[in-house]
Every structure is written in structure tokens, then in C-alpha cells.
Amino acid sequence: MSFISINNVWKSYGDNQVLERLNLNVEQGEFVSMVGASGCGKSTFLNLLLGREQVSKGSISLDGELLKSEPDAERGIVFQKYSVFPHLTALQNVMIADEFSQAKLVGWTFGRRKKAIKQKALEFIEAVGLTPAINQYPHQLSGGMQQRLAIAQALMKSPKVLLLDEPFGALDPGIRSDMHTLIRDIWQKNKLTIFMVTHDIKEGFELGSRLWVFDKLRDDPHAPQAYGAQVTFDIPLRSHAQKQQAQQLIKQVGTQSS
Amino acid sequence: MKKLMNIKPSKALAIFLSILPFVLIFFVYWGASSERLAENPNDKLLPSFEQIYKAIDRLALTENKRTGEYLFWQDTSASLYRISVGISLSAVTGLTIGLLTGLIPLARSGLSPLITFISLVPPMAILPILFISFGLGELAKIMLIFIGTAPVMIRDMQSRVLQLPAEQLIKAQTLGASSWLVAIRVVLPQILPRLLASMRLSLGAAWLFLIAAEAIAAQEGLGYRIFLVRRYLSMDVIFPYVIWITLLAFLMDYLLRKTSERAFPWYHSIESGK
Numbered sequence A: 001m002s003f004i005s006i007n008n009v010w011k012s013y014g015d016n017q018v019l020e021r022l023n024l025n026v027e028q029g030e031f032v033s034m035v036g037a038s039g040c041g042k043s044t045f046l047n048l049l050l051g052r053e054q055v056s057k058g059s060i061s062l063d064g065e066l067l068k069s070e071p072d073a074e075r076g077i078v079f080q081k082y083s084v085f086p087h088l089t090a091l092q093n094v095m096i097a098d099e100f101s102q103a104k105l106v107g108w109t110f111g112r113r114k115k116a117i118k119q120k121a122l123e124f125i126e127a128v129g130l131t132p133a134i135n136q137y138p139h140q141l142s143g144g145m146q147q148r149l150a151i152a153q154a155l156m157k158s159p160k161v162l163l164l165d166e167p168f169g170a171l172d173p174g175i176r177s178d179m180h181t182l183i184r185d186i187w188q189k190n191k192l193t194i195f196m197v198t199h200d201i202k203e204g205f206e207l208g209s210r211l212w213v214f215d216k217l218r219d220d221p222h223a224p225q226a227y228g229a230q231v232t233f234d235i236p237l238r239s240h241a242q243k244q245q246a247q248q249l250i251k252q253v254g255t256q257s258s
Numbered sequence B: 001m002k003k004l005m006n007i008k009p010s011k012a013l014a015i016f017l018s019i020l021p022f023v024l025i026f027f028v029y030w031g032a033s034s035e036r037l038a039e040n041p042n043d044k045l046l047p048s049f050e051q052i053y054k055a056i057d058r059l060a061l062t063e064n065k066r067t068g069e070y071l072f073w074q075d076t077s078a079s080l081y082r083i084s085v086g087i088s089l090s091a092v093t094g095l096t097i098g099l100l101t102g103l104i105p106l107a108r109s110g111l112s113p114l115i116t117f118i119s120l121v122p123p124m125a126i127l128p129i130l131f132i133s134f135g136l137g138e139l140a141k142i143m144l145i146f147i148g149t150a151p152v153m154i155r156d157m158q159s160r161v162l163q164l165p166a167e168q169l170i171k172a173q174t175l176g177a178s179s180w181l182v183a184i185r186v187v188l189p190q191i192l193p194r195l196l197a198s199m200r201l202s203l204g205a206a207w208l209f210l211i212a213a214e215a216i217a218a219q220e221g222l223g224y225r226i227f228l229v230r231r232y233l234s235m236d237v238i239f240p241y242v243i244w245i246t247l248l249a250f251l252m253d254y255l256l257r258k259t260s261e262r263a264f265p266w267y268h269s270i271e272s273g274k
């Protein structure tokens, strides 16, 4: 049994069939990049994995058990924006993750326990390179710093699965490549399973150990909502050779269609 | 020459311009008042500054021979007590119920229609009911302020909670938070500054209800005094009382704003950056 198995999953909103016939298996430690046209259902797919939305048909299981139907600490997420709490400083934003689990009633920790949490939080903040900014509020941080903060926050819970929805979409190219190094390090060190939506196919190739392309196989121009998107390409990218092969393929497809 | 809309006054000019209307009103009043008094020394409509000062002296600076109290300060403390208890009750209620209905869909389904309904009842129309059920004492006046301002605050707080990005609430859950922890650590601190803003907006209504209630049934209070001396056309008392009420309202607004800026610096720098 795979770590995550997606069995014949369909998802619709009313008449709008968004996803259909998804049958996919993902092993622990894979990094799945997901690309596809805008509005084809990538975020919807992440929301299903997150438990924020429920499947219309089919089932998803995580670690042999049916996926919980609400968000919890097993699955971490970094959204494109609004991922950090505006009323907390960077340090508090990361500490809150453990305060949630250690102070279930009052929500705040004190004394030695607080110190221990602070120590741990500082390590994660260090890992994402935010040590100089620990006492700043999110609105005082740049977009890239906010995203790094959100990643540090998510890592505090050592989630089994990390979901990233266009996490670097709003960043300029220079910062993007720094973030790529960061996320690759974190992925390898923590043996995370990552799902990342991106609009940048190059980014998808560079980071992923596997690339999914979402697209509609069936399309009725008179009823665009009648059919959902599927994963039309599932490209392995584990080795360097595979990556090059895939890139070659994309180039060919690109020249043919243009 | 720049376009008019692009001309910004210097600091000194801005201060001068802001004081100017007050000075003008002062002189216009002075002129009108002396003119009327010259014609008829018993005229009551526009008392002279001397007469006004005498009234202030009589009410605020000399003690009542019978009771040993100062009427003006007695009125002030009675009114301030009523309005602050009333508005604080509203704030606490608005915060708890608004947070509950904003965050918990079950509570929203159960309470929202009722709250909307209650907020549409004109408070002045049920004032007689309040007097009948709570008597003519403090409670009825406080209840009027409460009923007049609480529903608006509840609805405001609820909509503030609903405006929080869903991403934040989901993020908190992925960090292991329960509904309770989301409420006290994510939602509450973010709507507290908005509660203070809501209180500032409700102050106007609160004063309205306070003065109305005092005018109808009271033994003391700023509103009571104004309506009492109306019978004797005592403009010399009414004017300073009205200015005093305005000052108090301004002061309360100022204090709430300063408190908010002190306690929630992150909120104000986000707001000013918008």
C-alpha cells in the first residue's frame, strides 16, 4: 500500500465538474510538482488533500487510513499569501505552533516550557534565514521573508505532508532561486512528502521528483463545465537523466504545437 | 499656479485654518449677544459670557448649601457612570457573541436571524418597556444604552471575524489548534482593535440614548439638567453643558483611539499603510 493513494477521485462544485477519475499513488518522500492551466483544479486538489474540501466520489488515504475530513497537524500548508498571523511577531508566529499543542486550554506557555519552545522555534527560524527579523511583524517583512516564515511555521509540527500552493508566485526571480535551495534542503533533511502547485513549469522540473500535468482529456466546447481535469502526464524526475529526457520532451511538444 | 486640489497648507497655516472657524463663531456670538442685551437686558436667548461664567461658577465651583455637593460634577459623574457601564456591557457582549457567531457556523445559524431582528427594533420605542420593567433607576438607562448599541456591535464583530482570510483559520488548524485555541489566539487578538473602533463609532448613539433617558426620568445627569433648566430658558446653563458633553465625547473617543494605538501597534501600521 502506498503512502498516499488516490482512488478514482471525482470532485464537482454543483454542475461544475472540476476533477475526474484521479487514480494516483505517492510514496513517502516524493516531491510532486503540479502544473496546469488556470482554473483547472490544482488548488482544489490541494484542498482535498488538506481536508478543507471533500471528494464527491472516490477516496483518498494517507498512511493506510482514510484521510481526515478537516485540516489537522498531519498536513502542513503554505498558501500564496495570508499564511502568517499579522498580529504576531515572526518569533511568536513560529512559537504558536507548539503553544497550540502544549497549552490546550490557555493557548500561552510560560517559564521553562516557553523557553524550550522558543529554542526550537529559533532553530527553524535560523534554518529559513530569518534570525535578524524575529521581532518584526509580518507587515514589516518582505513577501519572500513572509513565505519563509510560513515555511518555518509549518515545519514546527513536522507534518507528514507539506502542501504548497504557488508559494513563490509573488516573488521575484532572484529570491525565488534562494527559496528553491531552501525548500530542497528542507525536503531532503526532513524526508517530507511535498505537493507543490506552480505556474512556472521550469520551477516544477527543477524541484520535483515527479511532475503532474493537469488537463482535460474530454472537452465539450458547448458545456465547458461538463468534464473535469485529470492528470494527463505523470513524469518521473528522480534522476538527472530523467529530468533531461523530460525537458527534451517538453521542448518537442512546444515546437510541435506552436 | 498649482491646481487647487494640489495645494497643501503648511503646518502653521493648517493650525491657523483649523482654529479660525472657532474664533469666528466666538466673535459672531459675542456681537449678537451684546446687541440683544443692549436692547433688552433681560433677554435670555443669547446670554453674555459673564452670565455664562456666573452659571458655571454657581453649578460647578460652589457647593450646594443644602447637600454640600457640586451639581455640575454630580451630573457629570452620574452620566459618565451610565454611559461607561452601558457601552462596556455592549462591548463585552458584542465581542463574545460576535466572535461566537462569526467563528462557529452552528451558532451563526442559531443566533444571526435573532440578532438582525433585535437590531431593527427602534430602542426609543421600547424605552417605556424598559422603564416599566427595570424601574426609573440606573438600570433602565443603562439598558437603553446597551440595547441601542449592542446589536450593532455584535453584527460588526461577527462581520469582522468573517472577513478574516480563511487561509489563516486553516493554517491555525494545520498547526494543531482546536476551535477554542483558534478563537482565543487567532481571532480574538485580531478583532480587539476593531472592537475599540466599533466602540468609538457607537459613542454617538450611546450619548443620544443616555440624554434621552435622562430627559425622561432622572434625578441627576447632564441630560437631566439641560432638560430641567429648559423650563426657565436658562441658556446660560445649557450652553456650557452642551459644550462640556461635546468635550467629554471627544475625550472618550481620544482615549479609545490612544489605547488602541498603544495596545495594537501592528493593526495601526497595517491600516495606515492601506
Ligand SMILES: Nc1ncnc2c1ncn2[C@@H]1O[C@H](COP(=O)(O)OP(=O)(O)OP(=O)(O)O)[C@@H](O)[C@H]1O
Pocket: A013, A016, A018, A036, A037, A038, A039, A040, A041, A042, A043, A044, A045
Ligand atoms: N469553493 C468553491 N466553490 C465553487 N467553485 C469552486 C470553489 N473553489 C474552486 N471552484 C471552481 O473550481 C475550479 C478550479 O478552481 P481551482 O482554484 O482549483 O483552480 P486552479 O487550478 O488552482 O487555478 P489557478 O491556477 O488559477 O490557481 C474553478 O472553475 C473554480 O471556479
Ligand SMILES: [Mg+2]
Pocket: A042, A043, A044, A165
Ligand atoms: Mg490555485
